[in-house]
Amino acid sequence: MECVFGMVGKGFALVVADSSAVNSILVHKSNEDKIMVLDSHKLMGASGEAGDRAQFTEYVQKNVALYQYRNGIPLTTKAAANFMRGELATALRKNPYMVNIVLAGYDKETGPSLYFIDYIATLHKVDKAAFGYGSYFALSMMDRHYHPDMTVDEAIKLADQCIEEIRSRLVVAPQNFIIKIVDKDGAREHSWRRTTKD
Amino acid sequence: MSRRYDSRTTIFSPEGRLYQVEYAMEAIGNAGSAIGILSKDGVVLVGEKKVTSKLLQTSTSTEKMYKIDDHIACAVAGIMSDANILINTARVQAQRYTFSYQEPMPVEQLVQSLCDTKQGYTQFGGLRPFGVSFLFAGWDKNYGFQLYMSDPSGNYGGWKAAAIGANNQAAQSMLKQDYKDNISREEAVQLALKVLSKTMDSTSLTCDKLELAEVFLSSSGKVKYEVCTPDALSKLLVKYGVTQPPAEA
Numbered sequence: 001m002e003c004v005f006g007m008v009g010k011g012f013a014l015v016v017a018d019s020s021a022v023n024s025i026l027v028h029k030s031n032e033d034k035i036m037v038l039d040s041h042k043l044m045g046a047s048g049e050a051g052d053r054a055q056f057t058e059y060v061q062k063n064v065a066l067y068q069y070r071n072g073i074p075l076t077t078k079a080a081a082n083f084m085r086g087e088l089a090t091a092l093r094k095n096p097y098m099v100n101i102v103l104a105g106y107d108k109e110t111g112p113s114l115y116f117i118d119y120i121a122t123l124h125k126v127d128k129a130a131f132g133y134g135s136y137f138a139l140s141m142m143d144r145h146y147h148p149d150m151t152v153d154e155a156i157k158l159a160d161q162c163i164e165e166i167r168s169r170l171v172v173a174p175q176n177f178i179i180k181i182v183d184k185d186g187a188r189e190h191s192w193r194r195t196t197k198d
Numbered sequence: 199m200s201r202r203y204d205s206r207t208t209i210f211s212p213e214g215r216l217y218q219v220e221y222a223m224e225a226i227g228n229a230g231s232a233i234g235i236l237s238k239d240g241v242v243l244v245g246e247k248k249v250t251s252k253l254l255q256t257s258t259s260t261e262k263m264y265k266i267d268d269h270i271a272c273a274v275a276g277i278m279s280d281a282n283i284l285i286n287t288a289r290v291q292a293q294r295y296t297f298s299y300q301e302p303m304p305v306e307q308l309v310q311s312l313c314d315t316k317q318g319y320t321q322f323g324g325l326r327p328f329g330v331s332f333l334f335a336g337w338d339k340n341y342g343f344q345l346y347m348s349d350p351s352g353n354y355g356g357w358k359a360a361a362i363g364a365n366n367q368a369a370q371s372m373l374k375q376d377y378k379d380n381i382s383r384e385e386a387v388q389l390a391l392k393v394l395s396k397t398m399d400s401t402s403l404t405c406d407k408l409e410l411a412e413v414f415l416s417s418s419g420k421v422k423y424e425v426c427t428p429d430a431l432s433k434l435l436v437k438y439g440v441t442q443p444p445a446e447a
Contacts, residue, residue, distance in 0.1 A: 071307055073340050079299035086298050109339070 001172045002047040003134030004034065004104040005162060006114050007142060008127045010149040012183035012189070013104035013112040015045040016159050018134070018166075018174030030196055032061040035180045039064050039074055041106045043180050043187045047131050048099040048119060056097045062083050077105025081123060089121035096120070100131040105180045130162075134174075137165035152181070156190070163193055207319070207326050218327055219320055222350035225276060225329040231363035232262055232273040233394055234333035235377070236345040237386035240414030241335035243273040244390040246363070246398050247407050260425055263411040268293040269302050269421040270336035271413055275363030276350075277329035284328055288312045305336035309346045309354050317352030327351070331362040335413045337421045343413070359389075364398040372396060383414060388438050395440035403441045405431040 001022070006015040021032040035045040036057045044060070046053045063083070068074050075083070081103050091097055096119060103115040114123070116129040128146055130138040141162045150158070159179060167173045177193040207218040230248040234241060245262025261278075266269050266288045274281040284414060291311045295303035312332075319327045327350040334346040348354035359377045361369035372393045383390070387410065395403050410426040426434070435441035 071304065073304070075299070076301065079301050082300040083298055 001133055001170060001174060002034075003130070003132040003138070003166055003170075004045040004047045004100070004102050005130035005138040005142075005159075006045060006104050007146060007155055007158070008104075008112050008114045008148075009155040010151060011106075011112060012112050012152060012155075012181055013043070013106065014152075014155050014159060014179065014181050015043045015102055015104045015114050016163070016179045017045045018132075018179055019048065019192075020174040021050065021175045026128065030174075030176045033178060035178060036061060037180075037187050038080065038103075038105075040186050041066065041074070041182055042077060042080060043104045044184045045102040045104075045180075046099050048097075052097045053099050056087075056099045057101075061085070068132075076107050076110070076132060077103065077113045077115070078107075078110075078125075080105065081117060081125075085117055085121050085123040088117065088119065091122055102129050102131065104182050104187075106184055106187075108184070112183065128181070133170055134162075134166040137169055138162040141165050160193070165196070202250045206324070208321055208324060214342070216320055216351070219351045222327045222329045223331075226350070226363060227366070227441050229275045229363045230262065231361060231365055231369060231394065231397060232275050232333055233359070233361045233369055233373070233390045234273060234345045234347070234357070235334055235359045235373070235381075235386040235390050236343060236357070237381050237383045240383040240384060240386070240412050241337075241343050241345050242386040242390050243271065243333060243335050243411045243413075244387075244394050245273050245275075245409045246394060247409060250406055257299075260409055260411075262409045263425055265423050266308065266334075266336075267296075267302060268423075269338060269413075270305055270308060270334060270380075271411060271423045272335065272372075273333040273362075273411070275366075277333050280328040281330040281332075284312060284316070284330055284332070287315055303339060304338045304340055305334065305346065306341070306356070308336075309334050309348060309447070313348050313352045313354045315352075316350060320351060331398070333360055333362060333409075337413060337415065361397075364399070367392050369397045383412065387434065391435065391438050391440050403435055405435060407428075408435075410434070 004017040015035050017034040019028050019032045022026040046057050055115045098119050101117040106112050116124040116126050128142040142149040145158050175195045181190040231248040232245040234243050247261050262273050264285050292303045331349045337343050344355050347360040359373040403427040413423050416422045
C-alpha cells in the first residue's frame with residue numbers, strides 16, 4: 001500500500017511519499033524516508049520492494065555523484081532519468097529491480113521537471129505522476145485541481161487534498177507522509193503529515 | 199643505446215622514457231600537418247593532404263577531417279589506418295553516451311575517454327601505441343566551442359590554437375605570435391591558411407592539397423560541421439593571398 005506522487009509547479013517540483021515500512025501485516029516503522037536526495041537539485045521518490053528500493057536508489061545516487069566528480073559538472077535531470085531507465089531496462093530481462101520512481105529535478109537552463117519511471121523501465125516526462133494504490137486517488141485529485149504554474153502554497157494544498165483522499169478511502173492507508181521540494185535553491189525536505197508518532 | 203628497451207611497449211627505459219610512445223610521435227612528425235584554431239563563434243580545422251593524385255575520388259571522402267558526432271569533429275595526423283580505428287572508437291563512445299543519457303556527450307569527456315583508450319596501449323597488453331595525433335573540435339552547452347589536442351601517449355590538452363604533424367613546432371610558434379583572443383571565425387580561417395602555407399613543404403597552395411572544415415552554430419542554434427568545397431577553398435586561398443591566381447589564358 002505504498003504511495004508516491006509528485007507534481008510540477010512554477011519554478012519548483014514537489015514529491016510526496018508515504019513513510020510506512022511494512023512486512024506482511026507488521027508495520028516496522030512509520031517514519032521511513034523514501035524520497036532520496038540524489039544531488040543538490042534532484043529528488044527521487046521510490047516505492048516497491050524494500051531491498052531493491054534501497055539498492056537501486058543508492059546505486060543511482062553514487063553513480064550520479066561519480067559523474068560529477070569525474071566531469072566537474074552535474075548531470076541534468078533528463079540525463080539522470082534516462083540513465084536510471086537504462087539501468088532498469090538492462091536488468092529487466094535477467095533480474096529486474098521491483099522499484100517505481102518519481103524523479104523531480106531543477107535545472108538552471110530548463111527549470112523544474114518531473115519524470116515517471118516504473119519498474120519495467122517505462123520513462124515519461126510529466127507534470128504530475130503517482131504510483132501505488134494511492135495513485136487512483138492522487139491522480140484523480142490532481143486531474144481535477146492541477147493547473148500549470150501553481151505556487152508552492154497551491155501545490156501543497158493540492159498535495160494535502162490527495163493525502164486526505166488516500167487516508168480516507170484506502171482500506172489500509174499509510175499513516176504518515178513526507179513532502180520534499182526542489183527549486184532553484186536546491187532539494188530539501190518541506191514537511192511531514194503525521195497521524196501517528198514513531 | 200637502450201635498444202633492449204625498445205621492443206616492449208609497456209616498460210620504461212632506465213632514463214624513465216617510453217620509447218615506443220616517442221617513436222609513435224616521430225611517425226606523426228613525418229605525416230601531413232593539421233592546424234586547429236578556436237574563435238569566438240566557431241572552431242576551424244585545416245589539414246595538409248599528402249595523397250594528391252588526379253585519380254583520387256575526392257568528392258565523397260576526406261583524408262584529414264572526420265565527424266565524430268553531430269557536435270564533434272576531428273582532424274588527424276599520422277598513420278591513417280590507426281586513425282580509422284580510433285575514430286570508430288570515438289564514434290561508438292559518443293553514441294553510447296547518448297544512448298545512456300539521451301544527450302550529446304560533452305566534448306572533453308569524449309576526448310578523455312578516447313585518451314584513456316590510448317593510454318591503455320602504453321601500459322598493458324603488449325601492443326604498440328597508436329601512431330596518431332588528433333585535433334578535436336566541438337561545441338557543448340557547458341563550455342561552448344572547444345579545441346583539444348591529443349597524442350599517442352594519451353595526454354590531451356585544451357587549446358586556443360594547436361598544430362600537429364609535420365613542422366608542427368614552427369606552426370605552433372607562428373600561431374602563438376599571431377593568435378588573438380576573440381578572433382572571428384573568418385579571421386581564424388585566414389590565420390590557419392596563412393600558417394599552413396608557410397609551414398607546408400610544397401611551393402604553392404592549391405585547393406587539392408588542403409582540407410578545411412569548420413564547426414559553428416547555424417542560425418537556428420544547431421551545431422554544424424562543414425567541410426569546405428574545393429571551389430570555395432580555391433577562392434579563399436586567392437582572397438588571402440596564399441596561392442597563385444590561375445594564369446590568364
